[in-house]
Amino acid sequence: MQELKENMVFQPAMPKSWNEETKPHKFCPGCGHGIILKMLGEAIDELGIQEKMIFGCDIGCSLLAWDFFKVDSVQTHHGRTTPVVTGMKRAHPELICVAYMGDGGGYAIGSQHLFNAAVRNERVTIILCNNCNYGMTGGQMAPTTLPGMKTETTPYGRDVELTGYPTKGSEMVAAVAPEGAYVARGTVANPRQLKGFIKKALQNQIDGNGISFVECLSGCPTNWRTNAKQTWEFIEKEMTAYFKLGELRVPQAKEV
Amino acid sequence: MGEVSLSSEQRVFMTGNETVAWAAIAAKADIMYGYPITPQNEIMHYWTRLMPKYGKKFLQTEDEISAGFTLAGGVISGAKAFTATAGPGNVLMQESASMAEMMRLPAVYIIQQRGGPSTATVIYSQQETTITTFGGNGEGHRIVFSTSTHQELFDYTIKAFNSAWAYRFPTFVLGDGYQAKMREPLTIYDPEQRGINLVKPEPILGIRPNGSKFTHLRNTYNTEEELYKVVMANQAEWEEMAKKVVEWDSRDCEQADVIILTHGVVSRAALGACQQLREQGHKVGYFRPITLRPFPGEQLKAAIKQAKKILIAESSYGQLVKLVENALYGSTVEIVPMLRPGLGITTEEIVDEYNKL
Numbered sequence: 001m002q003e004l005k006e007n008m009v010f011q012p013a014m015p016k017s018w019n020e021e022t023k024p025h026k027f028c029p030g031c032g033h034g035i036i037l038k039m040l041g042e043a044i045d046e047l048g049i050q051e052k053m054i055f056g057c058d059i060g061c062s063l064l065a066w067d068f069f070k071v072d073s074v075q076t077h078h079g080r081t082t083p084v085v086t087g088m089k090r091a092h093p094e095l096i097c098v099a100y101m102g103d104g105g106g107y108a109i110g111s112q113h114l115f116n117a118a119v120r121n122e123r124v125t126i127i128l129c130n131n132c133n134y135g136m137t138g139g140q141m142a143p144t145t146l147p148g149m150k151t152e153t154t155p156y157g158r159d160v161e162l163t164g165y166p167t168k169g170s171e172m173v174a175a176v177a178p179e180g181a182y183v184a185r186g187t188v189a190n191p192r193q194l195k196g197f198i199k200k201a202l203q204n205q206i207d208g209n210g211i212s213f214v215e216c217l218s219g220c221p222t223n224w225r226t227n228a229k230q231t232w233e234f235i236e237k238e239m240t241a242y243f244k245l246g247e248l249r250v251p252q253a254k255e256v
Numbered sequence: 257m258g259e260v261s262l263s264s265e266q267r268v269f270m271t272g273n274e275t276v277a278w279a280a281i282a283a284k285a286d287i288m289y290g291y292p293i294t295p296q297n298e299i300m301h302y303w304t305r306l307m308p309k310y311g312k313k314f315l316q317t318e319d320e321i322s323a324g325f326t327l328a329g330g331v332i333s334g335a336k337a338f339t340a341t342a343g344p345g346n347v348l349m350q351e352s353a354s355m356a357e358m359m360r361l362p363a364v365y366i367i368q369q370r371g372g373p374s375t376a377t378v379i380y381s382q383q384e385t386t387i388t389t390f391g392g393n394g395e396g397h398r399i400v401f402s403t404s405t406h407q408e409l410f411d412y413t414i415k416a417f418n419s420a421w422a423y424r425f426p427t428f429v430l431g432d433g434y435q436a437k438m439r440e441p442l443t444i445y446d447p448e449q450r451g452i453n454l455v456k457p458e459p460i461l462g463i464r465p466n467g468s469k470f471t472h473l474r475n476t477y478n479t480e481e482e483l484y485k486v487v488m489a490n491q492a493e494w495e496e497m498a499k500k501v502v503e504w505d506s507r508d509c510e511q512a513d514v515i516i517l518t519h520g521v522v523s524r525a526a527l528g529a530c531q532q533l534r535e536q537g538h539k540v541g542y543f544r545p546i547t548l549r550p551f552p553g554e555q556l557k558a559a560i561k562q563a564k565k566i567l568i569a570e571s572s573y574g575q576l577v578k579l580v581e582n583a584l585y586g587s588t589v590e591i592v593p594m595l596r597p598g599l600g601i602t603t604e605e606i607v608d609e610y611n612k613l
């Protein structure tokens with residue numbers, strides 16, 4: 001989708017649900033968060049849910065999205081976005097509640113919330129940005145840091161003997177969520193597919209089936225200290241070798 | 257006794273926890289979020305039993321952090337919501353309470369204090385005075401009602417919902433294990449039948465009555481100046497609110513030489529001691545802060561004008577003393593502490609302590 005601006009520059013069309021007053025956004029150049037949120041914005045537009053939803057974001061670089069959308073939004077504490085949107089949804093099931101968080105927020109400090117929300121099949125949509133590190137705090141090891149990968153707290157590379165293996169979050173959610181759950185893993189390297197997953201994850205909530213969870217493989221060139229080519233190579237080769245793309249759980253088609 | 261109901265004023269004999277569940281129904285609360293911990297468990301037990309009849313909701317969360325944050329989500333979506341906890345659970349709840357202070361969320365927390373520090377006892381103490389009044393990494397922008405009878409548990413739970421929604425500060429009802437577990441008579445009632453207006457909750461996000469505009473709520477700020485403005489605005493509104501919300505009970509203080517000062521359930525012993533001592537001709541006054549946040553400092557100053565000594569009795573080691581000393585800074589009245597962390601305090605013990613003065 002491209003739009004011709006009067007100054008003869010081609011500019012991609014902004015999703016209608018984006019808040020243009022806060023654009024350009026505040027993520028680093030080359031950051032994956034912007035691509036994920038663009039796909040989320042387009043999914044919101046296509047489903048026409050801008051007026052019916054609440055967007056919650058975590059602490060981490062996701063917090064930079066607190067005023068990203070023309071959508072009622074709440075920025076919460078590190079790891080606590082899952083319970084905040086859960087509380088809303090329980091009290092007001094007619095709301096469409098979306099939680100957006102990083103891999104640290106979802107798999108470390110908020111892992112008990114993610115796990116139990118999945119077990120309870122909370123009717124919320126959780127979108128998690130996996131960038132293999134703690135972006136906002138300056139590039140420390142995250143649960144998703146790949147074996148051997150250098151970060152600020154693993155300067156000689158992640159030693160799996162000492163720190164374990166990277167968390168496979170989508171697999172964990174898929175393993176514990178009851179029937180009705182939707183679980184997928186997409187990547188910013190394939191935005192079209194990612195949007196499809198996010199849209200299904202929202203639709204699954206709208207249909208009241210169960211929890212919807214999409215992990216998005218994403219890049220953090222600032223902390224990875226990679227150029228554009230290296231960034232994409234890391235996302236497309238290294239990350240996908242460990243984190244498999246695709247749908248892990250799809251609710252069974254309802255009987256007609 | 258027939259079936260308990262709120263259809264008309266009714267004299268009942270119940271535990272404090274059951275009282276709180278009834279008060280939440282009477283206050284028209286919609287949903288409770290909770291995690292089991294003694295001595296508050298029966299609040300959840302009674303609430304879940306009353307739920308179907310009154311069309312209420314309950315979510316048992318994975319921990320108190322989650323109970324606090326689901327509570328935040330609930331009130332943001334416009335539900336009258338509450339939680340209940342104690343001790344280590346109160347510690348975990350402070351994270352959500354600090355978000356509620358920053359974002360001005362009308363979250364209601366019922367605290368039934370147990371022993372501390374750590375897991376300590378499941379029975380009783382007043383050791384959650386400091387954390388309940390000033391927990392979190394903020395300025396204590398909250399309301400704390402410290403109750404002493406079951407009637408007050410009922411009345412102030414209703415008031416807590418009203419204050420929270422009227423002023424948009426997190427609000428605590430500070431009880432304790434004794435109040436939670438013992439049975440005593442009280443009158444339960446429908447507040448609206450008594451002419452008490454119930455402040456209606458409204459969505460902060462989500463279903464917007466005014467339509468079009470979108471709201472973005474945050475607790476993170478970019479610069480020191482930006483944060484300073486927010487905190488100072490909250491401080492100003494907190495002070496405005498304080499004048500309307502502050503409550504205390506002061507008896508016979510005008511001519512008293514000694515004032516016995518307590519809060520919560522210890523006030524029952526203090527009241528008994530004051531009565532006994534006055535009957536014996538001693539010039540004793542009684543002062544009790546009902547709100548610990550805001551603290552009735554001015555009222556206390558007025559009450560102690562003639563007094564030479566204040567005897568402070570508390571089931572913690574100086575947590576109440578600290579609040580009093582802060583309020584009385586500059587006063588020369590002598591403070592005599594009677595500190596019994598985790599122990600109940602009886603009328604006789606206070607009388608004994610008085611006689612040692």
Ligand SMILES: Cc1ncc(C[n+]2csc(CCOP(=O)(O)OP(=O)(O)O)c2C)c(N)n1
Pocket residue numbers: 059060061062078101102103104105106129131133134135136137142
């Ligand atoms: C309770 C608490 N602990 C620690 C922090 C500091 N902190 C802020 S962001 C962050 C990590 C964010 O990493 P992630 O969730 O992966 O998001 P990213 O920035 O990588 O998108 C941490 C540890 C905090 N804000 N709150």
Ligand code: SF4
Pocket residue numbers: 026027028030031032033061131135136219220221222223
């Ligand atoms: S630090 Fe990393 S994750 Fe955060 S905005 Fe920059 S590139 Fe994106």
Ligand SMILES: [Mg+2]
Pocket residue numbers: 060102103104129130131132133134135142
């Ligand atoms: Mg991260």
